[in-house]
Amino acid sequence: MHIALVAGDLSGDFLGSRLIMALKERYPQTRFSGIGGPSMVMEGLQTFAPLERLAVMGFVEVMYHIPELLNIRRQLYTHLLIDPPQVFIGIDAPDFNLGLEEKLRVRGIHTIHYAGPSVWAWRPWRVGKISRAVDLVLALFPFEVAFYQNHRIPVCHVGHPLADLIPLHSDIQAARSLFSAVCSINYDTKVIALLPGSRMSEVNRMGGIFLETAQWLSDQRSNLRFMMPAATPQIYKMLTELQAELVPRLPLTVLQGQAREVMAAADVVLLASGTATLEAMLLKRPMVVAYQVAPVTAFLAKRLVSISNFSLPNLLSGKELVPEFFQGKVRIVDLGKALLHWLDDINARRSLTDEFKALHAQLRCDASRKAAEAISPFLEV
Numbered sequence: 001m002h003i004a005l006v007a008g009d010l011s012g013d014f015l016g017s018r019l020i021m022a023l024k025e026r027y028p029q030t031r032f033s034g035i036g037g038p039s040m041v042m043e044g045l046q047t048f049a050p051l052e053r054l055a056v057m058g059f060v061e062v063m064y065h066i067p068e069l070l071n072i073r074r075q076l077y078t079h080l081l082i083d084p085p086q087v088f089i090g091i092d093a094p095d096f097n098l099g100l101e102e103k104l105r106v107r108g109i110h111t112i113h114y115a116g117p118s119v120w121a122w123r124p125w126r127v128g129k130i131s132r133a134v135d136l137v138l139a140l141f142p143f144e145v146a147f148y149q150n151h152r153i154p155v156c157h158v159g160h161p162l163a164d165l166i167p168l169h170s171d172i173q174a175a176r177s178l179f180s181a182v183c184s185i186n187y188d189t190k191v192i193a194l195l196p197g198s199r200m201s202e203v204n205r206m207g208g209i210f211l212e213t214a215q216w217l218s219d220q221r222s223n224l225r226f227m228m229p230a231a232t233p234q235i236y237k238m239l240t241e242l243q244a245e246l247v248p249r250l251p252l253t254v255l256q257g258q259a260r261e262v263m264a265a266a267d268v269v270l271l272a273s274g275t276a277t278l279e280a281m282l283l284k285r286p287m288v289v290a291y292q293v294a295p296v297t298a299f300l301a302k303r304l305v306s307i308s309n310f311s312l313p314n315l316l317s318g319k320e321l322v323p324e325f326f327q328g329k330v331r332i333v334d335l336g337k338a339l340l341h342w343l344d345d346i347n348a349r350r351s352l353t354d355e356f357k358a359l360h361a362q363l364r365c366d367a368s369r370k371a372a373e374a375i376s377p378f379l380e381v
Helices: 010-026 038-042 061-062 066-082 094-106 125-134 142-150 160-164 174-178 200-220 235-248 259-265 276-284 295-304 310-315 333-342 346-363 367-379
Strands: 002-007 033-035 045-047 089-091 110-114 136-139 154-159 190-195 222-230 252-256 266-272 287-291 324-326
Touching: 002 010, 002 094, 010 038, 010 066, 010 089, 010 160, 010 174, 010 367, 033 066, 033 287, 038 045, 089 094, 089 367, 094 110, 094 125, 110 367, 136 142, 136 367, 142 154, 154 367, 160 222, 160 276, 160 346, 160 367, 190 200, 190 259, 200 222, 200 235, 200 252, 200 287, 200 333, 222 235, 222 259, 235 252, 235 346, 266 276, 276 287, 276 295, 276 346, 287 333, 295 346, 324 333, 333 346, 346 367
Parallel strands: 002 033, 002 089, 033 045, 089 110, 110 136, 136 154, 190 222, 190 266, 222 252, 266 287, 287 324
Antiparallel strands: none
């Protein structure tokens, strides 16, 4: 049996690797091909192209890469016609995957989209293309189901694998012990995690702002220590060079990977929007979310987005649990003050923790096995 999967970034690579594990439990002789990152490759995926070539966000940012992305998709499509899979699974990355899914479905290949495109939030006209492109949407979040059902698109809510993987209760002291050899953390130390993004384009925009915010905070409080995980070796090099240039005296440790462990060890987290906000929520860590994109992207987004919040904790709760700063509102002092609020207000932290625990429980569905179960009818025809 042959299953093809395409992930567009490291978050999709995580989803894909867990799904491959669950599918191998059901169908141990299955062969997997497509595009994925290190986690999917470790589970047996034969990858057609490096994941980094697909990991681009934003309108303007994507435009520069369109010729390359179209070429990759065209070559992959040809490859999959020569060696057709029983099922093609597009993992997020809708701008890349939906077009490919639509063409494959016309050729009689079953298509499934894992992590439903957020048409409920922006560019709602894509719903017609989704209807033509996929046999089934696997939704990560419960609030997505009604939207797809209303548009008569087959959908199954499976939950999120991170909610299954991360315990309901986390031990901050145990998490900090992992970093005792590289960070000077004592009883009075407050740790702030800085996560400017997992893509080079995100780190280019947010890295300097996050470092300068950390310096502002360090100037206000002497007991702060900062940790910054880098998603890739290239980002690690960029961040260490940026630290040396902008904030050479900042009590900061830049680490290779370990984003989840760093967040678990932190008192508060400053991060860019994305799956990291979900991880911070599942770890029950207070957070401040900030994001910037190219000016043209921001201009278009304001006219195409139909929701008032963009971080996953706020979307899941239907209210603003954590502060968000977008584009021109991303200012050093404002970010710093929002982080100090979480450090200083114990009642606010307790209330937030209770909200996060309830949301975590909603998402614990044994997601990967449930997704594999939903896919199985398309493999057994």
